[in-house]
Amino acid sequence: MHKNTNALVKAIRLATLAVIAAPASVLAGGFSLNEQSASQMGVANAGAAANPENATTVLFNPAGMSQLSGTNISFGAAVLDIDAEAKSGAKAVNQLGGDVEGSRGGDIADPAVLPNFYLTHEINDSIDVGFGIHAPYGLAADYENDFVGRYFADKTELTAIAFTPSIAINNGKGLSMGLGLNIMYAEGRLTKYQDYSGIYGRWQAGYSQLEAGLPVPPTAVGVPDPSSIDGFDQGYADIEGDDVAINFRIGFLYELSDRTQIGLTAQTPTRFDLEGDAEVSKIPDTAVVTIPGVGEQVFPTGEQTNQSEKVKVPLEIPESISVGIRHQLADSITLLAGATYARWSRFEELDINSREGATGDISSATGRTGDTPITHITEKWKNTWQFNVGGIWQASPAWAFKAGYAFDESPVDQYVTARIPSEDRHWLTLGTQWKDVQSGWTVDVAVGTLIFADDAKVDEFQYLHDAPSTVDPNSGASNYQAEYELSAWSAAFEVSKAF
Template sequence: MMQTTQRRATGTAMKVLAIALGALGSTASHAAAFQLLEGNASGLGNAYAGSAAVAEDASTVFFNPAGMTLLPGRNVAFSVDLVRPSAKFSNQGSTVPPGQGVGGNGGDAGDWAGIPAGYMTWQLTDRVTAGLGVGAPFGLKTEYSPDWVGRFHAVKSEIKTVNINPSVAFKVNDVLSLGVGLNFQRIDADLTNMVTNPGLAGSLARGRIKGDDTAWGWNIGALWQVSDSTRIGAAYRSKMDYKLEGTAAFTGLNAGGNVVAGVLNGTRGGKVTADVELPDTATLSVHQKISDRWTMMGDLSWTGWSSLQQLQVVNVNGTVVTTEELRWRDTWRVAFGGTYAYSDAVSLKFGLAWDQTPVRESTRLPRVPDEDRVWLSFGVQWRPDASSAVDVGYAHLFVKDASVNNNGGSALLKGTLVGEYENSVDILGVQYSTRF
């Protein structure tokens, strides 16, 4: 009877993971650049402080696989985070190519998106635990009205990733656990902008570049139980090297644009490639129980965004279709949070974090109008029984106003975008986790 129940529970959990994988279609950027921290909702209330040391549910597969040794039996967690980024541009003297109307501010480039994730862990022996996670570590979507002042720089920018992460953890002794994971990740990119030829007054065409690829990576983690009340976790995720393959296509939007599109399709259109190296990350976390009711957490994390210096798209003939100068820098994130056990069934969470942007002011683009941000988070966890929990978390991200002054490499072809962004992000997450 017990085995039948376990098989049914395992089958149900695998269906949850399949739903999570199929649902990963919406994207939104909230952390630095287009990194997504929403690997769960249980950590959202703490602003993801202590992410590599908490290990309270199966989502530790992503944050630190070594934490799986703290989860007896079989565990499953499924979360959905609803993200609402806002990016509102204010024009402060922008120019457009000759013969083109100036246009407006583009509206709000952000919109609601759902980010699901699913995890399972299996305790194989007293020392060995296996796990599987499905999530989206990177994502971005900004979209402006097609007639805005910066339309020759960007209209739509969308990046989606899906990451499948089998893992295994080994309990060395009562103090130290180690974990390792393999990552299979897929990326899809879709970029659009308007194009013109100043020699054809008023000509207007749309350019669109689409591409995708898959890559392999790895992650490792360690967990030290320093004392009964203190735990330290360390985790590292490798870079992901992509060579995206896809197409570049140009569509005329008026008579002059038809001429422009025809020329560009003949010289720059067709099959294209782009090399992209998504960054590695390292995290050091502490989990400190200071009383029967209070637990405090801290986090220091680093992301190697300097791997992205330039995005260049080249067609099969070797012709450069477009080049985006990034020159991003490595970043740091610091987080602090706490959990208060209000009762045996209810815990209250809070968190505060500072998240540094990799974007330099001199090369800020409308595709990623990013700046430093401060997180303020709250959450509640309800445990209806000893083996399950429901988490609800909310975070508001206060983003520093982002100035931009960029001609995209050619003021004649793209104009010069000059102005300031007013940005913010709201995140609402829900998670269910259980043990069986």
């Protein structure tokens, strides 16, 4: 990690490590997270832009603060339990085309907890302000050490937390406008095992050819005998980085009638540049050897080194736009609907770029030149839609019951990877709300389950950075194929108070 000298950045990092455990990226489009509020989760976030029930409107539509009186707080947490595991038949080959031995990697996602906190305050009849702390993005995948696809992925982690000051104004005639500033801290980690089979395999083949053609043993001209080397087949790469980024959310809320209102929110794009360090182990040392009758050739020396280098990982966060509608069908029945469009096509690649140029230790050891990334993964995500519908039945002044459904389109298209196996999903939720009218305390509880449209199918290669659809010839025959079984459930609670 790079050193953060800014006190605010340090505080953000400590808060993140204290309260956030990122789940696998299967709960919303891309690596966005749906579980931000139990009150909204009960209706699958349907109509969230038009349904300011409590202080969580700071996140969903800051304009909704204008419909809250006095001071309001909401706080809670969601528990996420995700099952993501490669099915039997998962297989991989190394650079030489040989089968990689290993397991399916196990369940790659552990249960996680996502807390949140929101506050709003009415300044006067026209102006409201608010603040929120929540986790907008996150993903995690951790395979077993003997995972058959370990040359493509081991650990993948993204942890993000946002601090969101907001303001809303209204014209007193049914129209409100709001603006929120998302100050986001993110840290990420990418690890995988390094496939050196091509280097050592070519060494073995070259040594055998020299042995058959030279009048003296190859060792006599400085080429070490590979048969004396044991276990020099793989290394390990570990990349970590962090950054702070800012984007904005603007919102509008309009009351069409006493029973119907519509909301619209839009979020600007931004980009994290996660700066940190890359460490790679067991990189083969090489030397130029002059072979009689052949000329200069590059051979491993039989030694290995561990190298590190300062790196940067760009991560695109897309712009999005959401629309919601709330209609009170009867005194006890409220209907909700919404849609969100996100421009995930901004996420075209996941690259590890050097901050030291070609002179960095890893770059020098691996022969990287120019602006070529140390590691490149082709992503080429697509833009997505999410559609939500839900309803609330106010059974009594104290009790309300909720239900919701959402269709969430996956942005992962042609290039499904072991790091982010993903598919379209259906989200079903149920919720209940208890309110003490006299004290203003409200408690929401919600549960949800994800049903995936199909198994995620991975057929992963290593591609060229300059030609993202072309397999990198230096990777040889390297390939990983698998189908993933995906399922998830979540539960959330929320406590709200109006003062």
